[in-house]
Amino acid sequence: MLLAGEGLAAVLALAPGIEQGRWILFGLTSLSIQWIALFALGGLYLSRSWLARLRPQRIAYIALGLLLMGTWIISGVTWIFFRGAGNFGQDDWISFVLRLTALVLTVGLLGLAAFQNYWHARQLSLRAKQSELEALQARIRPHFLFNTLNTGAALVHRRPEEVERLLLDLADLFRAALAGPREISLEDELALAQRYLEIESLRFGERLRVQWKLPRELPAVTVPALSIQPLVENAIRHGIERRADGGDIEIAVTTTPETVIVRIINPLATNGENRPGHQVGLNASQVRIEALTGGRGSVLTQQEGRRFIATVRLPTTPDQR
Incomplete structure (x- = not known):
């Protein structure tokens, strides 16, 4: 100037x-x-x-x-x-x-x-991004629902006494998946991820061990519905499911004055490589979080030793658009 x-x-x-x-x-x-x-x-x-x-x-x-x-x-x-x-x-x-x-x-x-x-x-770019989000949402719905239904079908035959718990968790997950693109609190999104892990724990039993590392009070930030849960699902499918002895999944939330950081950590598959498949869940989470936060949020993945880490960064202040 x-x-x-x-x-x-x-x-x-x-x-x-x-x-x-x-x-x-x-x-x-x-x-x-x-x-x-x-x-x-x-x-x-x-x-x-x-x-x-x-x-x-x-x-x-x-x-x-x-x-x-x-x-x-x-x-x-x-x-x-x-x-x-x-x-x-x-x-x-x-x-x-x-x-x-x-x-x-x-x-x-x-x-x-x-x-x-x-x-x-x-504005034209945002409309195009919204169309892309809707297309990704249309792809992730069957991807998520069919995997969950397969889990339920296997459980019904093996452990019918726990079907009620399964159906209640499935109802919450289906409701979130079919509601369409929307924003929910981080606490509600983590609750959906917890329900998914409860369903998978019924299938994997002792092979799946979950560690939650959360602050005493979760920050009041919003995320797109079903944006963190697919990352947890990836940790199951590409980590725990491919290991004969299973493993530990760690979900940790840390905060700074400007950023909320959510990490999903899972062990690598027995061959030492985490194959991401088609990355539908990862791509959908990344695009939707970037759109919600105006590009200030991000989803990054990395391998650290024998662990695969997905890191979600969310700004503590909303995007002023």
Whole structure:
């Protein structure tokens, strides 16, 4: 902004019709433009709490208004303190203020038009992202439901006395899967993951051992429904299921002032490699969390020794879009 302001000052000082005092005009213009920019930025910063409740388009018009208001206020103050400098009379100063106003207005309108184009492109991108999310949701529903039904079918024949518990957990999971794309609290999402693990523990028995490492109070953040549960399902399918002796799954939640971190850790398969398959659950979780958080959240996976780790990062503050 400093460089742009100096460029505008140079353009105004070199404009035709000025016979003398170009250096003085350049200095005064430079000083005025920099203070105008600081006035507008300061006004936006001081009113940021109120502006956060407005739509971005309205904020853009307010920024343009602050630029014009700053132009007239700074020009008036500059005239009071520097009206004796050089050979500028009152008519020259009025002409200078009108030129500066026209220049600021032109630049502001060009910036406003550029912002409107950017906002329109972002809205189109969000609509395309929503279509992608719906397509991923359509793919993950049968993927999740069929696997869970297969688990239930196997359990009904082997341990019919626990069918009631299974059906209650299945009902909660089905309800979440069929509800469509929506946002729920992290606590509710972890509860869905717990219900899924309860179903799988009935199938695997002692082969599946689950460790929960949660803070005393979970942070009040939201996540897309069924965004962490598929990562837990991947840990079962690509870790525990491929090991004759099973293993431990660890689900840990840690917090920082800016981020909530959820880690799902499972042992690697006996061949030492975690084969991700088609990565439907992982891709869906990653895309949906990035869309919810405006790109500030993420889902990353890595191998650390004999363990496979899926890390979900969520911002503690909502996306101001």
